Amino acid sequence: MTSPDFDDIDRDILARIAHDDPPPADLDERVLFALALTDLEAEVARLAAAEPALARAGEQARTVTFDASSRTVMITIVERADNLVRVDGWLAPGAALVVELRLPEPAGPRTVTADETGRFVFDEVPHGLAQLLIHPPDSGTPRVVTPSLLL
Numbered sequence: 618m619t620s621p622d623f624d625d626i627d628r629d630i631l632a633r634i635a636h637d638d639p640p641p642a643d644l645d646e647r648v649l650f651a652l653a654l655t656d657l658e659a660e661v662a663r664l665a666a667a668e669p670a671l672a673r674a675g676e677q678a679r680t681v682t683f684d685a686s687s688r689t690v691m692i693t694i695v696e697r698a699d700n701l702v703r704v705d706g707w708l709a710p711g712a713a714l715v716v717e718l719r720l721p722e723p724a725g726p727r728t729v730t731a732d733e734t735g736r737f738v739f740d741e742v743p744h745g746l747a748q749l750l751i752h753p754p755d756s757g758t759p760r761v762v763t764p765s766l767l768l
């Protein structure tokens with residue numbers, strides 16, 4: 618797409634950007650995945666921290682923390698030997714809430730209930746785009762939703 622205000626220098630710059638830094642191959646999938654929640658009344662958590670985590674010998678893991686005004690969600694993503702991941706999570710303040718792991722089709726969403734301390738686990742999860750939704754204890758409180766992340 619070009620504009621009448623573009624000159625040859627502008628077109629050259631855009632061509633270089635497209636060649637040197639093309640959009641991710643799965644950009645369409647990411648956008649559609651994010652748009653699927655547009656009609657959901659939710660409190661959006663922000664990424665607070667992401668860092669490598671300590672793991673047992675031979676395991677790779679990383680910890681990601683999301684903050685929202687009503688709740689903090691921390692997850693540790695552990696690589697499994699079978700090319701799947703395990704997601705260990707904690708809610709603060711701790712509560713026995715329903716936690717949904719959104720995955721693109723064909724995998725679809727998975728749900729678990731955190732224990733009273735806020736701990737939850739999703740095991741045998743495929744790599745790829747994912748998002749967490751924390752369902753509130755009552756209908757007067759919005760859900761907490763995390764940004765999409767790559768597992």
